[in-house]
Amino acid sequence: MNELLNRVDGLEGVAASGRPPAPTRAQRLARDAADAAEVRRWQDHPDVIALRVERVRSQVDRLCWAGIVLGLAFTMANVQWFAAAGSVPWSLPWLAAWLLDPTVSLVLLAILRAEQVTARYQVHTGRWVRAAKWLALGATYVMNTWASFAAGSLAGVVLHSVPPLIVFAAAEAITDLRDKLTEAVRVAFTNATERAEPHEDVHESKPSKPRAARRATSVRRKLFADYLDEAKRAWTPDVVVTPAWIRQVTGCSRGLSPRLAAALADEFGNTPDTAPHGEEDQS
Template identity: 50%
Template sequence: MTTTTVPQDARHQPLSQADKLTQDAAEASRIRKLSTHPDVIALRVEKVRTQVDRLMWTGLLLGLAFTMVNVQTFAAAGAAIWSLPWLAAWLLDPMVSLVLVAVLRAEQITARYQVEMRTETLGPWVRRTKLFAFLATYVMNTWQSWSHLHVSGIVLHSVPPVMVYLAAETGPILRDRLTEAVVRAARLVPGATDTTVNTRPSTQDSNADTLTNTPSAPVADQRAPRSRKPAAQKATKPRRPSRYEYLDRVRTAHQPGIVVTPAWVREVVPDISRGTSKVVSDLLNAELDTPHITTDTTAVDLPGRAA
């Protein structure tokens, strides 16, 4: 004999259909708030970032390992196996690859926290070092194929170095965009400064009073350190402008006839990164291609005045 269980409340009374729907709506609302909370979004983006980094580095290391044999053959130049020149030839590719990996690792961290590696502050040597490492690897890897004009060998030995170069250039941009996704989520979701999702008051004073661990202290004593600390932080570390602030600046500087390119954006805004300049130029081009309906009263009155 089987018995069916009817949903009941705390008073052991059967729930009506409306009560069950009310519970489902409350649960769905709680799940939605948690799924759109900035901390949850940051955690999901961090997981994606980890996957992207692992796949990028796996491809980079496999590509560099593939080129090692060809570079060793190029450096050995027909030396006898296990001879001193033959053994020393194995050191050439790691010497170039380790320097390249060091530069890529530094770019990975700076892109993770959106720190701009500007040429005017670091000089051109970072990019020169990376380009020289790629070109040296490519030339040594394909020299024999080019000397014999072996087309299939040129294609075969060109793919790994070129793929390594493309992955190295794309990786920092992807990490910067993932960080921008977290920043945008924190900017769009109300109450982004809260560490938990609950029914706290939305004002900053109420949050400060609720989060403090010393309720018996006077209110003035609790708020004084909080008001001084942000001022000190702003004085020592200025806030990094967002892409929309950059967009406002280039929109003001734009004039008819100017072709909007990432290079032009960097001329107008010298402190912008390459990846952000590309995004800002795309946004401005999209605005220029889209007709806008102006709400300026002077523009509306022009036809009347002409009449």
């Protein structure tokens, strides 16, 4: 009894002071759980997942470009020395020799920049593009290692071979990496969209325009709108829309068929037959 009176006295003291009571441990945990659920909901959002892969692709692009530019800068001095061929420093032939490497490197960088865009949209370039890229890389390699081969210096050959070969490998790999990262963005977005679909309203007759626009980019997987269009084409006025009938004409999963039946019934103004799964399978 005394303990209860002490608690009442404490509450009266808080009310008199005008300050709200401190949150309890349960209230703090409930607030943390709500915050965590909100963060997790946004982390699983399709656009957020696709954005993460896009950021990785940007990092890969920057690192590859940095390595290619540094490798070409290293080869510039060797190509100038090869082109100068013992000319007097600061003479006209010596100065003109500095133009050879930028001529080859700028063509190579232009091709790689174009492939950066085409690979993003998975558009493959022709044979002439690859031939020009290989010609530029091969010319750079020959001009870098010619003097070492002529002198019989194995160490010089290895030293001057590494940068051009790294540039060559990076130029070939970066195209495939961009193509695969584009595919990764599409797959990640599609998977995240499919995980989010069960939380949609089952009475939604048509997808909203932003969702329809996003689904149009996911051509590799059959989505809710595709199943619904397929059921619409198979429906006739004498058909009773049931989840079992939906599965029969579309081949969708058992969990998706009730949503499709409800959406199709709303579309044509019918009432879907929502019999239990065991009864509708026997029909």
